[in-house]
Amino acid sequence: MSEVIQEFRTKAEAVSAIVSSVPSLDQALAYTVDLCARKKACQMLVSGCQEDLSQKAEDLCGLRKWGRIIAAPGLARDDLDRLVPMAREQGISVIRRDMRKHLEGVDIGLTICEYGIAETGTLILDSSSEELRLGTMISEIHVAVIPASRIKGRAEEITNDLETLMENNPNYLAFITGASRTADIERVLALGVHGPLELHILILEDR
Amino acid sequence: MQKANNLKEYKRELGEALDNDFLRKAMDKFAVAYRSARINAFKGHEEEVLIHEVVRVKDAGIDNMMALYEEFKTRAQAAGVHVHLARTAHEANELIANIARKNACKKIIKSKSMTAEETLLNHHLEPEFEVTETDLGEWIIQLRHEGPTHMVMPAIHLSRHQVADLFADVTAREQKPDIQRLVKVARRELRAKFTQADMGISGANVAIAKTGTLGIVTNEGNARLVTTLPRVHVALVGLDKLCASLQDALTILRVLPRNATGQAITSYVTWITGANQCLARGTEKNKKEMHIVFLDNGRTQLARDPLFKQVLRCVRCGACANVCPVYRMVGGHQMGHVYIGAIGLILTYFFHGRDKAKNLVQNCINCEACKHVCAAGIDLPRLIKEIHTRIQDEEGHPLTSVLLGKVLKNRKLFHTLLRTAKAAQRPITGGTRYLSHLPQIFARDQDFRALPAIAKKPFRDMWKDVRPPKPAHPKFKVALFSGCVQDFVYPEQLEAGIKVLAHHGVDLDFPMGQTCCGLPVQMMGEKQAARDVALQNVTAIDPADYDYILTLCASCASHLKNNYPFLVGDEPIVGVKVQQFSDKVMSFSSFVNDILQVTREEFNPSGRTATFHSPCHLCRGMGVVHAPHELIEKSGYRFVRADEEQVCCGFGGTYTSKFPQVSQQILNNKLDDVEKTGAELLLTECPGCVLQLRGGMETRGSRVQVLHIAEALARAKK
Numbered sequence: 001m002s003e004v005i006q007e008f009r010t011k012a013e014a015v016s017a018i019v020s021s022v023p024s025l026d027q028a029l030a031y032t033v034d035l036c037a038r039k040k041a042c043q044m045l046v047s048g049c050q051e052d053l054s055q056k057a058e059d060l061c062g063l064r065k066w067g068r069i070i071a072a073p074g075l076a077r078d079d080l081d082r083l084v085p086m087a088r089e090q091g092i093s094v095i096r097r098d099m100r101k102h103l104e105g106v107d108i109g110l111t112i113c114e115y116g117i118a119e120t121g122t123l124i125l126d127s128s129s130e131e132l133r134l135g136t137m138i139s140e141i142h143v144a145v146i147p148a149s150r151i152k153g154r155a156e157e158i159t160n161d162l163e164t165l166m167e168n169n170p171n172y173l174a175f176i177t178g179a180s181r182t183a184d185i186e187r188v189l190a191l192g193v194h195g196p197l198e199l200h201i202l203i204l205e206d207r
Numbered sequence: 208m209q210k211a212n213n214l215k216e217y218k219r220e221l222g223e224a225l226d227n228d229f230l231r232k233a234m235d236k237f238a239v240a241y242r243s244a245r246i247n248a249f250k251g252h253e254e255e256v257l258i259h260e261v262v263r264v265k266d267a268g269i270d271n272m273m274a275l276y277e278e279f280k281t282r283a284q285a286a287g288v289h290v291h292l293a294r295t296a297h298e299a300n301e302l303i304a305n306i307a308r309k310n311a312c313k314k315i316i317k318s319k320s321m322t323a324e325e326t327l328l329n330h331h332l333e334p335e336f337e338v339t340e341t342d343l344g345e346w347i348i349q350l351r352h353e354g355p356t357h358m359v360m361p362a363i364h365l366s367r368h369q370v371a372d373l374f375a376d377v378t379a380r381e382q383k384p385d386i387q388r389l390v391k392v393a394r395r396e397l398r399a400k401f402t403q404a405d406m407g408i409s410g411a412n413v414a415i416a417k418t419g420t421l422g423i424v425t426n427e428g429n430a431r432l433v434t435t436l437p438r439v440h441v442a443l444v445g446l447d448k449l450c451a452s453l454q455d456a457l458t459i460l461r462v463l464p465r466n467a468t469g470q471a472i473t474s475y476v477t478w479i480t481g482a483n484q485c486l487a488r489g490t491e492k493n494k495k496e497m498h499i500v501f502l503d504n505g506r507t508q509l510a511r512d513p514l515f516k517q518v519l520r521c522v523r524c525g526a527c528a529n530v531c532p533v534y535r536m537v538g539g540h541q542m543g544h545v546y547i548g549a550i551g552l553i554l555t556y557f558f559h560g561r562d563k564a565k566n567l568v569q570n571c572i573n574c575e576a577c578k579h580v581c582a583a584g585i586d587l588p589r590l591i592k593e594i595h596t597r598i599q600d601e602e603g604h605p606l607t608s609v610l611l612g613k614v615l616k617n618r619k620l621f622h623t624l625l626r627t628a629k630a631a632q633r634p635i636t637g638g639t640r641y642l643s644h645l646p647q648i649f650a651r652d653q654d655f656r657a658l659p660a661i662a663k664k665p666f667r668d669m670w671k672d673v674r675p676p677k678p679a680h681p682k683f684k685v686a687l688f689s690g691c692v693q694d695f696v697y698p699e700q701l702e703a704g705i706k707v708l709a710h711h712g713v714d715l716d717f718p719m720g721q722t723c724c725g726l727p728v729q730m731m732g733e734k735q736a737a738r739d740v741a742l743q744n745v746t747a748i749d750p751a752d753y754d755y756i757l758t759l760c761a762s763c764a765s766h767l768k769n770n771y772p773f774l775v776g777d778e779p780i781v782g783v784k785v786q787q788f789s790d791k792v793m794s795f796s797s798f799v800n801d802i803l804q805v806t807r808e809e810f811n812p813s814g815r816t817a818t819f820h821s822p823c824h825l826c827r828g829m830g831v832v833h834a835p836h837e838l839i840e841k842s843g844y845r846f847v848r849a850d851e852e853q854v855c856c857g858f859g860g861t862y863t864s865k866f867p868q869v870s871q872q873i874l875n876n877k878l879d880d881v882e883k884t885g886a887e888l889l890l891t892e893c894p895g896c897v898l899q900l901r902g903g904m905e906t907r908g909s910r911v912q913v914l915h916i917a918e919a920l921a922r923a924k925k
C-alpha cells in the first residue's frame with residue numbers, strides 16, 4: 001500500500017471512520033448490503049427512538065412505514081442494477097431519489113467520492129445533486145467508496161480541479177472527515193448529532 | 208451579554224461567576240485539555256509559518272475588501288445568487304426579515320453564525336418568525352435565552368443536568384442527564400424542525416471572490432441541512448471573510464480547526480457556489496432561492512485604521528479565550544458581550560459600543576497568552592490597552608490613574624513619595640517584612656496574599672556601596688535597569704544578581720536618571736504618561752554606551768523591548784535610539800546562561816528541589832523558556848517542572864489591585880500546581896511574580912520558599 005493511502009487510512013481512522021480495502025465495486029456493494037443486513041433496522045433504536053421525545057419528533061419515526069433502506073443516489077445505472085438484487089435478497093430496498101420522503105432517516109447512504117485527502121483523512125464529494133447531499137446526511141451509516149488513485153496527499157494538490165468544479169456552478173462540494181460529531185455538552189464527544197453515526201470508507205483498489 | 212452599568216456591578220458579576228463551582232471545574236479541565244490538543248494538532252507543522260500565511264491571506268483580504276466584494280458579487284450573481292451589502296447590523300437584520308416576508312417564510316432554521324450573533328438577528332426575527340438554532344450548543348443557549356459564552360462552544364458553561372432540565376421542558380418528558388442520550392434527543396427534535404422550515408440562515412467562514420463560493424465549517428453537519436432543506440437560504444457574512452481564491456481559503460482552513468479545537472479539520476467543510484438544486488415544494492425550476500448578505504457594520508472603516516485593521520484578520524477560532532487566565536476564571540458572559548475572549552474585549556467596543564466595553568477592557572491581566580496562540584497573529588493585548596486608553600480619552604480618565612500618571616512622569620516626586628511611603632508604613636508592618644494593614648491606596652480584598660513592605664534603603668541609594676569593581680579587561684559594558692519594585696521593595700534581588708555576575712568581566716553601571724518603565728500607567732490606560740517615562744529612560748540610558756541593558760524584572764524587560772518602539776518609535780531622532788535601546792534589552796537568565804555561560808563549577812550543589820514559575824513577560828514577552836531551567840540545574844538544585852508552568856500567577860501589576868477576586872483565584876491554581884511538585888523552592892524571574900507568589904505562600908502558611916532566581920543562584924555561588 002502506498003504511503004499516501006496508508007496515511008489516509010490512519011488519519012481517517014483517527015476520527016473514528018471504519019476503513020477497509022475492496023478489490024472491486026461489486027465487493028463494495030456486497031459490503032454495503034451485508035452491513036445493512038447486520039444492522040438493526042433503525043439505529044435510532046439504540047440511540048434515539050426510545051428516548052423521550054416530544055410528540056412531533058416521535059411522529060417522525062418512519063420505521064413502521066418502511067423497511068430497511070439503502071440510499072444510493074449517485075450510483076450509475078448498471079451498478080445499481082447489480083446492487084438491487086443483492087439487497088432484495090436480504091429484504092432491503094434501494095432508493096435513488098425522493099430523499100425528502102425519508103427525512104426521518106435511512107439505514108445506509110452509499111456514495112462514490114471524487115477525492116480523498118490523506119493529510120486529514122478527508123473525503124471530497126461533489127454533492128450538487130440534492131438527493132446525494134441528503135443521502136449522506138439522513139443516513140445512519142454513510143458508506144463512501146473512494147478509488148485509491150483518487151487519494152491525494154493534500155487538498156492543495158487539487159485546487160485547480162476543485163476550482164473547476166466550483167466554476168462549473170452551481171456547485172455544492174463537501175469535505176467530509178469522520179462522522180457527524182459534537183462536543184457541545186460538557187465537551188464530551190458524541191457522534192451522529194445531525195448526520196451519520198458511522199462513516200465507513202471503502203478504498204477501491206483500482207491500480 | 209454585558210449588563211453591568213459600572214465597574215462595581217461588573218465586579219459583582221465576576222464574583223458570582225467565581226463562585227460557580229461547575230463553571231470553574233469545567234473551565235479548568237478545558238484549559239488543560241485544550242493546550243495539549245492544540246500542541247498535538249500542530250505536530251509536524253511549523254505553527255508560525257502557518258499563522259504567518261493566514262496573516263498574509265487575511266491582510267490581502269482586508270486591503271482589497273471592496274474589490275473582492277465586487278468580484279464575488281459578479282460571480283455569485285452569475286450563478287443565480289442575490290447579493291446584498293448591509294451597512295449596519297440593523298440594515299442586515301431588516302434585509303433578512305424582508306427576504307423572509309417576500310418569500311412567505313414562517314419557520315426559520317439557523318446554523319451557527321457569530322455574525323448573526325453580532326447583529327442580534329434572532330432578537331430581530333423572533334417576534335415575527337419561528338427561529339430555531341440547529342447547532343446543539345446554540346440551540347441550548349437559545350432555549351435558555353442567553354448569549355454564547357464561547358465562540359466555538361457556546362454552551363460550555365452548562366452542565367448535563369442543566370441541559371437535561373432544559374430538554375425536559377422542550378419535550379414535556381423527563382430526561383436523564385446522560386450526554387449521549389441528550390444528543391440523540393436533540394437530533395430528533397431538531398430533525399423535526401428541519402423538515403418544516405422554509406428558510407435556512409447560515410454564516411460563512413470564508414467567501415472566495417474568484418468563484419463566488421462560500422465555505423462553512425461545522426462538526427455537526429447542521430449547516431448542510433440548513434443550506435439544503437428549506438427552499439430559501441440566506442447567508443450572513445462579514446466583509447472580513449472575503450479572500451481571493453480557494454488556495455487562500457485552504458490556508459485559513461489549515462489553521463482554524465487546529466487552533467479552535469485541536470482538530471486537523473472539522474467533520475464537514477461545505478463549499479457552496481451559486482443557487483443549487485433544491486427539490487423542496489414551492490421552488491422555481493428546482494432552484495434554491497439564495498441570498499448572501501454581506502455585513503459592513505464598521506468593517507470598511509476598520510480596514511482603513513492602520514493599527515486596528517488587524518482585528519479583521521480574526522477567524523473566530525476562539526483560541527484567545529481558551530488560553531486566557533481571566534476567561535478561565537470567569538467564563539464568557541463576563542469576558543465579553545457577544546464576542547468573547549481577548550478579541551471580544553476589542554470587538555465589543557467597535558460593534559456594541561463603549562458602554563458595553565468600558566468595564567471589559569479593564570479585565571485583561573496582560574499576560575499575552577492570547578497573542579501567542581492567535582490564529583491570525585493579532586497583537587491582542589496591545590489593542591485591548593489602546594481601547595482602554597481611547598475609552599478613557601472619550602469618557603474622562605479616572606482620578607487615580609491620572610494621578611499615578613502625573614506622579615510617574617516626575618521621577619523626583621515619585622521617588623520622594625515612595626520614600627515617604629516607607630516612613631508612613633512603619634506602624635503597619637509591625638516590624639516584619641509584610642504590610643499587615645494596607646495603606647489606602649490598596650483597596651479592600653487584598654488580604655489573600657501578604658504584601659511586602661517598602662525596603663529600608665532603595666537600591667539607588669545602595670548603589671555606591673554595592674557597585675562591583677570595574678574589571679581589568681571588561682568583556683561587556685552593561686547598564687542595569689532596576690524597575691521600581693526591585694529598586695524600592697526588593698533591592699536584595701539586584702544585590703544577588705550583582706553577585707552572580709561577578710568574575711565574568713562585566714562592567715556594570717546603574718544610570719541614576721532611570722525611572723519606572725511605565726508599564727503600570729500603560730496598563731491603566733495612561734498612554735501619554737507611558738510615553739513620557741519611556742523618553743526619560745531612553746535619555747537616561749544611552750544605548751550607544753552599552754552592550755546590553757540588563758534587567759532582573761521580566762515585565763520591565765518585555766515592556767522596554769516590545770512596547771518602547773511602539774510608544775516612542777515615531778519621535779524624530781529618539782526613534783532611532785529607541786530601537787537600539789530595545790535591541791539591547793536582555794533578561795537576567797538569558798544573559799547569565801547564554802551570554803556569560805556560567806558553569807556548574809561556579810556553584811556548590813545544595814541538592815534542594817526547586818520548581819520554576821515562568822513569568823508571562825519572560826516566556827512569552829521575551830521568548831525565554833529554557834535558560835532558567837538550565838541555570839537551576841547548573842547551580843546544583845534539583846529541578847522539578849510544575850504543571851502549567853507558563854500560566855500567569857495572577858499579578859499583572861495594577862490588575863491585582865483592581866480585580867483582586869480574579870487575581871486570587873488565578874494565584875490559588877498556581878500555588879496548587881507548585882505545591883503538587885513537592886519542591887522546597889519556588890523560583891521565578893520577576894519581582895511582581897515574587898510579590899504575588901511569596902505573599903500567597905505566606906498567607907497559606909506554606910513551607911515553600913519563594914525566591915527570585917538570582918537569589919537562588921547567589922546563594923549557591925561558591
Ligand code: SF4
Nearest residue numbers: 531571572574575577
Ligand atoms: S493578555 Fe492574557 S488576560 Fe489579557 S486577554 Fe490576553 S490572555 Fe486574557
Ligand code: SF4
Nearest residue numbers: 521522524525527581
Ligand atoms: S483573535 Fe485570534 S485567537 Fe482570537 S478568535 Fe480571532 S483568530 Fe482566534
